Amino acid sequence: MTQKFISFTLIFLLGLGTYAQSITGFKSENAAVQLELESQFESRLKAENLDVWMQRLAAEPHWVGTEYGKKNAEWMAEQFRSWGYDTKIETYHVLFPYPKIRELELVSPDPYTAKLTAVPVEGDPYTAQGEALLPSYNAFSTDGEAEADLVFVNYGIPRDYEELEKMGIDVKGKIVIAKYYGSWRGIKPKLAAEKGAIGCIIYSDPEDDGYVRGDVYPEGAFKNKTGVQRGSVMDMPLYPGDVLTPGYAAKKDAKRLDRKDAPTITKIPVLPISYEDALPLLSALKGPVAPNSWKGGLPITYHVGPGPAKVRIKLEFDWKITPAHNVIAMLEGSTYPDQWVMRGNHHDAWVHGANDPVSGMVAVMEEARVIGEMAKQGKRPKRTVVYAAWDAEEPGLIGSTEWVEDHEKELQAKLVAYINTDSNGRGFFGAGGSHTLQAMVSEVADAVTDPQTGVSIKERRIARQLAGGGNANFELSALGSGSDYTPFIQHAGIASLNIGFGGENAGGEYHTIYDTYPHYTRFKDPGFAYGVALANTAGRIVLRMANADVLPFEFKQWHATVSEYLKEIMEETESRRKEVKRHNELVARKAYALAADPRENIAPPNKKEEIPYLDFSPLQNSLARLGERIEELESLSPESLSVEKQKALNEALQGTEQILTDMTGLPRRPWFRHRLYAPGFYTGYGVKTLPGVREAIEQENWKEAQEQIGILARTLERMDQQVIKLIGLSK
Numbered sequence: 001m002t003q004k005f006i007s008f009t010l011i012f013l014l015g016l017g018t019y020a021q022s023i024t025g026f027k028s029e030n031a032a033v034q035l036e037l038e039s040q041f042e043s044r045l046k047a048e049n050l051d052v053w054m055q056r057l058a059a060e061p062h063w064v065g066t067e068y069g070k071k072n073a074e075w076m077a078e079q080f081r082s083w084g085y086d087t088k089i090e091t092y093h094v095l096f097p098y099p100k101i102r103e104l105e106l107v108s109p110d111p112y113t114a115k116l117t118a119v120p121v122e123g124d125p126y127t128a129q130g131e132a133l134l135p136s137y138n139a140f141s142t143d144g145e146a147e148a149d150l151v152f153v154n155y156g157i158p159r160d161y162e163e164l165e166k167m168g169i170d171v172k173g174k175i176v177i178a179k180y181y182g183s184w185r186g187i188k189p190k191l192a193a194e195k196g197a198i199g200c201i202i203y204s205d206p207e208d209d210g211y212v213r214g215d216v217y218p219e220g221a222f223k224n225k226t227g228v229q230r231g232s233v234m235d236m237p238l239y240p241g242d243v244l245t246p247g248y249a250a251k252k253d254a255k256r257l258d259r260k261d262a263p264t265i266t267k268i269p270v271l272p273i274s275y276e277d278a279l280p281l282l283s284a285l286k287g288p289v290a291p292n293s294w295k296g297g298l299p300i301t302y303h304v305g306p307g308p309a310k311v312r313i314k315l316e317f318d319w320k321i322t323p324a325h326n327v328i329a330m331l332e333g334s335t336y337p338d339q340w341v342m343r344g345n346h347h348d349a350w351v352h353g354a355n356d357p358v359s360g361m362v363a364v365m366e367e368a369r370v371i372g373e374m375a376k377q378g379k380r381p382k383r384t385v386v387y388a389a390w391d392a393e394e395p396g397l398i399g400s401t402e403w404v405e406d407h408e409k410e411l412q413a414k415l416v417a418y419i420n421t422d423s424n425g426r427g428f429f430g431a432g433g434s435h436t437l438q439a440m441v442s443e444v445a446d447a448v449t450d451p452q453t454g455v456s457i458k459e460r461r462i463a464r465q466l467a468g469g470g471n472a473n474f475e476l477s478a479l480g481s482g483s484d485y486t487p488f489i490q491h492a493g494i495a496s497l498n499i500g501f502g503g504e505n506a507g508g509e510y511h512t513i514y515d516t517y518p519h520y521t522r523f524k525d526p527g528f529a530y531g532v533a534l535a536n537t538a539g540r541i542v543l544r545m546a547n548a549d550v551l552p553f554e555f556k557q558w559h560a561t562v563s564e565y566l567k568e569i570m571e572e573t574e575s576r577r578k579e580v581k582r583h584n585e586l587v588a589r590k591a592y593a594l595a596a597d598p599r600e601n602i603a604p605p606n607k608k609e610e611i612p613y614l615d616f617s618p619l620q621n622s623l624a625r626l627g628e629r630i631e632e633l634e635s636l637s638p639e640s641l642s643v644e645k646q647k648a649l650n651e652a653l654q655g656t657e658q659i660l661t662d663m664t665g666l667p668r669r670p671w672f673r674h675r676l677y678a679p680g681f682y683t684g685y686g687v688k689t690l691p692g693v694r695e696a697i698e699q700e701n702w703k704e705a706q707e708q709i710g711i712l713a714r715t716l717e718r719m720d721q722q723v724i725k726l727i728g729l730s731k
């Protein structure tokens with residue numbers, strides 16, 4: 001929260017040429033001390049360490065369960081210990097499928113057997129490790145065999161199936177082929193199975209990350225014709241983590257679901273392939289020509305099918321319980337040891353993972369090194385700082401989810417905030433997270449210099465927004481899913497952030513054998529300047545959260561953001577209503593039928609159900625009340641608060657994010673408990689804000705929408721009670 005004493009006044013210290021600036025959460029006499037501490041921290045960060053450590057961590061493939069992955073965990077634990085951290089490795093026992101049989105062939109008209117192997121390239125010895133490289137596959141595809149006509153479904157997302165329906169094409173009993181991108185990959189087989197398909201192939205089209213975008217590896221950063229993106233297709237929007245232990249830790253002797261009952265394993269076999277392997281399949285399709293927006297970058301006319309291309313797919317996995325090793329390193333706080341600030345990044349990769357995840361992991365380590373060494377010299381953070389290196393993130397956020405499920409009660413009582421990073425590269429500062437932290441992150445972004453232009457990372461980011469036609473506000477995006485912050489914010493209700501740099505680091509190496517040290521240092525972040533910028537930014541956030549007099553949560557920006565989400569949903573409902581009305585009028589006068597080309601077999605659409613009026617007033621009333629209360633809170637200055645009151649205020653602030661969650665969770669997915677943010681049920685990583693209400697409207701479930709409005713209004717009323725409490729403690 002922001003207090004009155006925190007304005008942006010600059011107090012110039014005459015004659016010294018330095019100045020003290022107010023910062024959120026710090027009493028005026030402590031702000032200058034904090035800024036001095038942060039600049040010492042910054043001056044000790046070394047790019048060379050990131051470089052050396054990346055070469056070590058990414059020397060060999062290290063997916064969960066590998067010997068090298070374990071060695072990496074042990075080596076990192078040793079480093080943390082040497083920097084003064086109390087460090088342990090916490091191991092969970094999780095289901096992880098390794099591919100035994102991968103077969104894909106075009107049976108007719110002209111037989112072709114997919115190669116399913118990426119080739120080594122000159123100048124990158126890592127790509128020549130042969131057998132040691134993990135075969136390309138989608139983790140948590142079911143075992144299975146299928147043979148059927150092929151249908152091209154574009155990205156395989158809901159609106160593509162609407163388009164297919166208009167073309168009169170059904171995927172029931174067929175095998176679909178979808179392009180990567182357009183949504184998180186796990187949505188593609190999920191939706192295909194719901195529509196009755198019996199197999200799913202996902203390929204990388206050159207338009208998305210191959211030769212259409214730029215030169216391919218090794219000449220350039222993009223995907224060559226043999227590159228294949230691996231990745232999990234676990235149904236993470238239902239619940240992430242170990243598929244056999246939903247909601248509780250996968251300890252050695254934990255009670256496990258039977259694999260056939262695990263709801264997050266796909267219903268149909270799914271396999272990723274390269275564009276070299278996709279080309280013969282797509283060329284053999286006939287049927288209608290694909291809509292313009294579906295066409296990719298291959299030198300063919302894209303047809304939709306079904307058939308005459310007939311394909312056979314066969315997959316079998318070795319389903320093994322595998323150890324996942326999380327490294328947890330703690331530095332006890334000098335003043336408030338029972339309040340924790342946590343930083344994390346995953347350490348497992350699909351193959352070498354120089355970019356994903358090592359580029360983020362080495363920045364975390366450098367940050368931890370400097371904070372640890374400064375603590376040894378008497379500058380110990382006031383709150384306890386916890387560093388984590390997660391295992392098994394790639395197959396489904398497994399290491400972090402099991403750890404959070406294991407430690408949930410303690411985290412809810414102690415953890416102030418979780419700050420996540422993952423892949424990192426050259427470009428612009430990006431941040432998502434709890435909107436109570438927006439003001440603090442914005443101030444930190446003012447203090448960090450962009451390595452290429454010399455302006456602050458905030459100024460550079462705002463410049464990009466403006467140049468792209470956007471506004472000049474610094475805003476956090478809302479968190480959906482896609483990295484290890486998910487169990488913290490969505491399940492345990494811990495205020496969380498996910499930060500990183502990017503936008504000038506494009507490439508096609510993601511989850512392929514080409515994500516290596518040579519690729520990274522040539523194309524992603526030469527010289528590790530943005531790795532250091534990341535350590536600088538995240539380290540300052542950790543130090544501010546750890547040393548603040550009053551925890552730096554701010555509620556005005558939070559309130560404005562939630563109000564904006566509500567406005568958006570109300571406007572969307574209104575525009576849907578108008579659309580349906582117009583659609584039904586056009587159907588009534590047969591406009592679609594008459595406008596269509598009579599030679600194309602396009603089925604005219606049917607009338608849609610009219611949209612009823614929803615009563616949003618409980619939300620509007622709650623937000624209005626809350627807004628006034630927050631005005632009062634933010635006008636109070638706890639500058640002269642007693643030590644006891646300050647302590648009580650901090651304790652109350654610590655658990656505030658949990659007010660926004662409840663144990664019943666979202667409809668049909670109780671693991672997701674946050675009422676403001678969730679990954680979309682049909683978007684995967686993509687966030688849905690006010691998800692209970694928004695998704696009910698999108699699914700046209702009006703009864704549930706009205707119920708969810710009531711539930712959300714009660715959440716906001718609980719927040720109102722919390723703000724009343726905070727006001728009492730601030731006086």
Ligand SMILES: [Zn+2]
Nearest residue numbers: 356357422423
């Ligand atoms: Zn990652």
